[in-house]
């Protein structure tokens with residue numbers, strides 16, 4: 001595991017009790033569009049990311065991946081040149097702008113950001129357009145599992161070169177399994193996850209590290225009777241629909257390429273994982 005690094009320059013405000021849904025996302029949008037140097041931000045992804053980072057330092061915390069963790073994933077985009085990438089959890093578009101730009105530079109075709117909150121998605125679209133990335137980055141509103149099914153069954157996406165997970169941690173494992181079942185995650189797909197080590201996400205990390213035999217026997221045995229309750233105890237009740245019946249593709253294994261422990265932009269310890277399906 002790579003060593004945790006910190007960079008004072010990235011410091012976001014600390015989150016406090018309220019992280020979102022208090023209008024800060026719309027305030028971000030207004031603040032960027034009232035920037036006296038707005039014309040310099042047009043078609044300028046790096047300038048917009050700086051403007052978002054400044055807002056999070058000066059006004060409100062925003063739950064963006066931040067520059068330091070994003071750079072780790074951008075390195076893999078530059079090296080592996082994915083053509084089709086899906087992210088789960090777009091929020092106000094920070095990661096879609098940084099990764100969409102990286103995919104475009106690497107010669108890729110599309111970056112699809114799934115976001116269930118229509119207001120966050122509207123803010124993201126507006127910033128993505130300003131960044132000049134509207135030709136490559138598409139924001140789709142809805143629950144990740146519904147959209148993933150729709151995109152596969154409608155033929156919009158056959159399979160993914162890269163999947164980035166950054167929505168609610170309780171959903172990482174089940175959406176990864178869904179992607180496997182749908183044939184979206186296949187051998188060779190790069191799977192990147194934010195918040196891998198912060199408060200731990202054993203559901204997801206245990207699954208990534210499971211052997212074929214362990215997965216096959218888990219499928220055969222089915223979920224434990226108390227599994228749903230245990231998950232709710234760990235992640236909090238009622239936040240999302242749990243689906244414990246997904247079987248995934250037990251034949252897929254994951255090679256962990258890198259787990260990087262970093263300090264979140266607001267100072268909390270956290271980590272990013274990069275794995276490849278084999």
Ligand SMILES: C[S@@+](CC[C@H](N)C(=O)[O-])C[C@H]1O[C@@H](n2cnc3c(N)ncnc32)[C@H](O)[C@@H]1O
Pocket residue numbers: 063064065066088089090091092093094095096114115116117120142143144145166167168171
């Ligand atoms: C941590 S934020 C994403 C941050 C973003 N990736 C970035 O770095 O700029 C998590 C987002 O996931 C969204 N989300 C949560 N559950 C979701 C689901 N089931 N489907 C799609 N989006 C979801 C939330 O609304 C929230 O905007």
